[in-house]
Amino acid sequence: MIGENKKNVFFIVPERNEGTVIRATLEPLVREGYSVVVVDDGSTDGSWEKIKALPVYALRHRVNLGQGAALQTGMTFALSKGAQVIVHFDADGQHRLKDVEGLLKPVLAGEADVALGSRFMRREDAKAVPLSKRILLRMAIVVNGVMTGLWLTDAHNGLRVLNRRAAEGIHLRENGFAHATEIIDQICRLKLRYVERPMRVHYSKYSRAKGQSMWNALNIVIDLLLRRILK
Amino acid sequence: MKLIQFILIPVFVIAMLIYVRRFRTLLLDRLIAILIGVVAILLVLNPDWTGFLAREFGVGRGTDLMLYLSVTGLGFFCLTLWAKLQDMDARLTQIIRTQALAESAKSSLPEVPGKE
Numbered sequence: 001m002i003g004e005n006k007k008n009v010f011f012i013v014p015e016r017n018e019g020t021v022i023r024a025t026l027e028p029l030v031r032e033g034y035s036v037v038v039v040d041d042g043s044t045d046g047s048w049e050k051i052k053a054l055p056v057y058a059l060r061h062r063v064n065l066g067q068g069a070a071l072q073t074g075m076t077f078a079l080s081k082g083a084q085v086i087v088h089f090d091a092d093g094q095h096r097l098k099d100v101e102g103l104l105k106p107v108l109a110g111e112a113d114v115a116l117g118s119r120f121m122r123r124e125d126a127k128a129v130p131l132s133k134r135i136l137l138r139m140a141i142v143v144n145g146v147m148t149g150l151w152l153t154d155a156h157n158g159l160r161v162l163n164r165r166a167a168e169g170i171h172l173r174e175n176g177f178a179h180a181t182e183i184i185d186q187i188c189r190l191k192l193r194y195v196e197r198p199m200r201v202h203y204s205k206y207s208r209a210k211g212q213s214m215w216n217a218l219n220i221v222i223d224l225l226l227r228r229i230l231k
Numbered sequence: 232m233k234l235i236q237f238i239l240i241p242v243f244v245i246a247m248l249i250y251v252r253r254f255r256t257l258l259l260d261r262l263i264a265i266l267i268g269v270v271a272i273l274l275v276l277n278p279d280w281t282g283f284l285a286r287e288f289g290v291g292r293g294t295d296l297m298l299y300l301s302v303t304g305l306g307f308f309c310l311t312l313w314a315k316l317q318d319m320d321a322r323l324t325q326i327i328r329t330q331a332l333a334e335s336a337k338s339s340l341p342e343v344p345g346k347e
């Protein structure tokens with residue numbers, strides 16, 4: 001049974017210039033005994049050297065392509081290594097390993113093909129999200145719901161668990177952040193069984209300083225609309 | 232705005248989008264470009280035609296018609312350029328990904344034990 005061997009669970013960690021925090025992010029995963037695939041997406045800060053030295057599968061895009069492309073490369077690699085379950089996990093320390101366990105349960109139990117993280121299922125998780133971002137994400141949820149028919153509580157969450165069947169079916173063509181919408185699209189199209197589970201994002205001073213913020217969320221909403229028009 | 236404009240504008244826009252998304256071929260791109268070029272030259276050589284066509288379409292003056300056609304033509308060119316960039320992006324991704332996977336084969340951890 002899949003759950004008995006943690007090595008069959010592959011964490012895909014797309015990374016770009018996260019040299020200062022990458023080791024701290026990966027260590028708990030490795031300690032738990034999971035297989036970890038790090039895809040360095042054209043980093044320029046020397047993080048590649050650090051990653052190569054860790055007991056993880058290390059892949060590198062020579063040129064920056066985008067998080068979507070890095071995830072796909074990681075998934076293709078993991079599948080070729082016999083992965084039974086795939087986890088999407090951020091490199092910057094915003095995701096918590098204990099939330100992953102909540103997402104693994106339904107997939108390992110065979111109840112779902114995909115488990116999606118959500119910041120809005122529990123009050124305390126939602127409160128942790130900065131207000132401006134929360135507003136835009138709510139908008140994204142509505143737009144996404146209207147357009148795909150999939151009414152998620154969090155339409156743009158990077159923490160996901162997929163079983164092999166889902167990972168084999170999904171192929172990301174969007175290289176940038178638009179991949180998040182593409183995944184939801186494909187879950188729909190492939191009629192994969194999905195569930196949402198609560199998770200909390202840890203917005204540290206470091207990740208806030210990176211400036212990934214409400215503008216990103218606005219981009220997501222616009223992107224959702226464009227994809228529907230141009231698809 | 233006349234009824235014909237209400238109908239033609241969305242039809243044109245949707246036709247362009249569908250074309251660019253589904254039916255693009257190099258030959259069609261070129262034929263359409265040539266067609267637009269020929270029409271443009273003809274209208275420049277026979278400016279009276281623009282007046283005639285403008286009245287037929289209820290647009291106003293010939294110059295207005297030329298403006299609308301030019302904008303449409305430009306829009307079309309931009310869309311085809313964008314589509315070509317998308318293609319290039321996909322090919323670039325393919326190369327980088329293939330290289331990343333090939334290099335991983337040389338230096339990575341052993342196979343997952345118990346894999347079928």
